Amino acid sequence: MVRSASAEENHKPLIAIFGAGMMGSGIAQVCIQAGYSVNLYGRSEKKLLEARETIKKNLIRIAGKKKADVPMEPETLEQIAQLQLQLLQIHTDIASAAENASMAIEAVAENLELKLDIFQTIQKDCPENCILITNTSSLKLSQMLPVIKNPALFAGLHFFSPVPVMKLVEVVSTEQTSEDTTQYLFEFCNEIKKLPVAAKDTPGFIVNRLLIPYLMDSIRMLERGDAAKEDIDTAMRFGTSYPMGPIELCDYVGLDVLQSTLKIFRETIPGDARFAAIPLLDKLVSEGKLGRKTKQGFYSY
Numbered sequence: 001m002v003r004s005a006s007a008e009e010n011h012k013p014l015i016a017i018f019g020a021g022m023m024g025s026g027i028a029q030v031c032i033q034a035g036y037s038v039n040l041y042g043r044s045e046k047k048l049l050e051a052r053e054t055i056k057k058n059l060i061r062i063a064g065k066k067k068a069d070v071p072m073e074p075e076t077l078e079q080i081a082q083l084q085l086q087l088l089q090i091h092t093d094i095a096s097a098a099e100n101a102s103m104a105i106e107a108v109a110e111n112l113e114l115k116l117d118i119f120q121t122i123q124k125d126c127p128e129n130c131i132l133i134t135n136t137s138s139l140k141l142s143q144m145l146p147v148i149k150n151p152a153l154f155a156g157l158h159f160f161s162p163v164p165v166m167k168l169v170e171v172v173s174t175e176q177t178s179e180d181t182t183q184y185l186f187e188f189c190n191e192i193k194k195l196p197v198a199a200k201d202t203p204g205f206i207v208n209r210l211l212i213p214y215l216m217d218s219i220r221m222l223e224r225g226d227a228a229k230e231d232i233d234t235a236m237r238f239g240t241s242y243p244m245g246p247i248e249l250c251d252y253v254g255l256d257v258l259q260s261t262l263k264i265f266r267e268t269i270p271g272d273a274r275f276a277a278i279p280l281l282d283k284l285v286s287e288g289k290l291g292r293k294t295k296q297g298f299y300s301y
């Protein structure tokens with residue numbers, strides 16, 4: 001039976017999201033905005049409460065932008081956000097987050113062992129017909145298949161940062177993903193107001209296969225001393241109309257994330273010089289300078 005991703009039925013599908021970082025909380029936000037109930041799992045309650053606070057601030061800002069004859073009072077905006085937030089439950093226990101989920105989306109760190117472990121645990125408690133999704137940006141889905149009980153219900157949804165703003169989602173199918181699952185995921189993306197594109201299970205899918213070499217080349221350009229970081233960024237912003245220059249985008253995505261992505265590419269596409277390690281990137285990461293999130297990367301924030 002083909003199921004519907006619509007959140008407008010009497011029964012609202014429950015989405016379980018594993019990982020309460022930038023990606024997981026962003027996905028949770030767009031899901032509740034579309035009327036889905038969401039269970040958000042995170043390892044620490046502190047991180048989950050921070051994620052809920054960020055989502056609340058975003059919802060208040062978005063409510064404030066809605067056209068109204070009279071501008072809404074802060075209390076009204078807060079009430080609107082609180083109403084939407086009722087759809088969000090936070091969990092520090094994987095089992096209770098997975099229970100009754102129609103779809104389980106993992107958005108944990110880009111580490112294969114961790115993802116395999118999460119999927120194994122989720123499958124002990126989620127319903128048998130639960131769709132299992134990875135938000136990996138660089139790992140191959142085929143590497144996760146060995147732990148997936150029903151490969152027809154397994155696929156990738158690759159969101160982009162910041163999730164509430166970026167329209168695109170890559171819908172990644174393996175050779176074993178069923179057509180019903182892919183169709184459901186396209187419908188789901190439309191429901192959450194995203195633009196889905198179909199991607200195959202190739203390293204980096206579409207966007208990162210093209211974007212990562214570009215970002216890495218910008219770091220190499222800086223490392224060689226060919227140009228200052230500000231000039232590289234200004235050149236690409238105003239020479240190509242990209243919203244951010246490549247060096248500031250590296251800081252935005254996170255230098256640790258880029259370092260592990262580069263390593264994964266190196267392992268999955270051996271011998272490609274574009275994915276060789278970059279001493280300047282390794283140095284910044286080893287110093288704990290991970291970009292915006294640590295207030296220091298190529299730039300200081």
Ligand code: CAA
Nearest residue numbers: 058065137159160161162163164165166208243244249253
């Ligand atoms: N969460 C929610 N909303 C956010 C946000 C966040 N983290 N950051 C910005 N926004 C919202 C702002 O509130 C603002 O909303 P309104 O227009 O509704 O008021 C809007 O986005 C624009 O923000 P700003 O005016 O503050 O700043 P900006 O115009 O410079 O835009 C930006 C900021 C959207 C981040 C923009 O610079 C941009 O698009 N940058 C490129 C981002 C990008 O390339 N992302 C892909 C990264 S690669 C990736 O994610 C894949 C991977 O696997 C590594």
